[in-house]
Amino acid sequence: MADNRPSDTTEICEEILRTEKQYNLDHEILRSENVIIDRLLGRRIELIDAYSELHHKLGAQPHALKIFLGALLSTAAIWSPEKIMESRDGRQRLEAVNALVAEKASELAALLREREALHNDSGFAGNTHYHVCRVIEDAARENYLFKSWVRDDLRALRGRFDLKYWPRIHHFMDALALDADNAELEATDPITAAATTGLRASRADFFKALFAAIEENSTAMHGFIPTGLKLTDGTLASLANCALDLGPDDLVDSGYVKRFRQRERNSAQVRNADIAP
Known part of the structure; x- marks a missing residue:
């Protein structure tokens, strides 16, 4: 025993x-x-x-x-x-960051709309991005996998569907603002x-x-x-x-x-x- x-x-x-x-x-x-x-x-x-x-x-x-x-x-x-205190502080900071993302994304969306209007009405243009696919390509220019597997197909889609079929860049900012504003924090475990x-x-x-x-x-x-x-x-x-x-x-x-x-x-x-x- x-x-x-x-x-x-x-x-x-x-x-x-x-x-x-x-x-x-x-x-x-x-x-x-x-x-x-x-x-x-x-x-x-x-x-x-x-x-x-x-x-x-x-x-x-x-x-x-x-x-x-x-x-x-x-x-x-x-x-x-x-x-645990650090985790609680992190949660509070994440809430604050989401609020800032919502605010800044909304501000950027408004600026992008204004810039587009000025391009159309002022007689001047800045040769800046207007098509979301161009933004994606620029953002992924250091991504080897994107360039190897995605870029050509994306370019083909851009050539197949003209601008009216795509969301404008400011629409992405609107979506980011709404996403951050509606975020509900949950513990990951x-x-x-x-x-x-x-x-x-x-x-x-x-x-x-x-x-x-x-x-x-x-x-x-x-x-x-x-x-x-x-x-x-x-x-x-x-x-x-x-x-x-x-x-x-x-x-x-x-x-x-x-x-x-x-x-x-x-x-x-x-x-x-x-x-x-």
């Missing part, structure tokens, strides 16, 4: 971490995850109970313990409170979505990201972590404290995690009620 004393389960988990670190070093990858590994190894006393529970619940499942620890490492490396759903940044964002990472690696998603894995509040608190290297004044405890989970359950109930027929 396997001996599951704390020292043994701690050694099993730490051996997984040491093996992962050595692999990263050998391949010169994931330095940020190695930082997290060093934190966990350096705070082993705080993790004895957590490792015992992890091994008890995942040790018999092929690859599950390794995948769980990997999810913890990647979440702490990518979705630390500082990184479930973990980003989970980590940035709150109205303001907090330590809860890390737990949201961790739970999303666990779900993404669950058997329901063709992963190895048992679907519906339930870890105690104390284990989750210890893992977060050590992975994020929280100091004595910033530690989270089991009560914090319990309250967080209750808020998440309440939010889920509200969402389900909103979509119920």
Whole structure:
């Protein structure tokens, strides 16, 4: 019978971490995850109970313990409170950039219309672009694949259909302005979505990201972590404290995690009620 004393389960988990670190070093990858590994190894006393529970619940499942620890490492490396704040700032900046694109594209469309009118009415012309195909060719002049595979066919189309069949250049600016103005930002993956759903940044964002990472690696998603894995509040608190290297004044405890989970359950109930027929 396997001996599951704390020292043994701690050694099993730490051996997984040491093996992962050595692999990263050998391949010169994931330095940020190695930082997290060093934190966990350096705070082993705080993790004895957590490792015992992890091994008890995942040790018999092929690859599950390794995948769980990997999810913890990647979440702490990518979705630390500082990184989550950067992501939130990036979202705000993207919203601002889209607004500027809409504004500037509309301004450019108006200028292009004015230039076209002046070409037609002023008696002067500037030998500037008037056909969108010419713009495409100029924009792609350094693109070897375009010149090899697309340019001749595009020229044939331009010769086959005269100007009235093509959108004017200012129409493209109109389309870009409308596209930017109507943009609705969405997270590109479930973990980003989970980590940035709150109205303001907090330590809860890390737990949201961790739970999303666990779900993404669950058997329901063709992963190895048992679907519906339930870890105690104390284990989750210890893992977060050590992975994020929280100091004595910033530690989270089991009560914090319990309250967080209750808020998440309440939010889920509200969402389900909103979509119920």
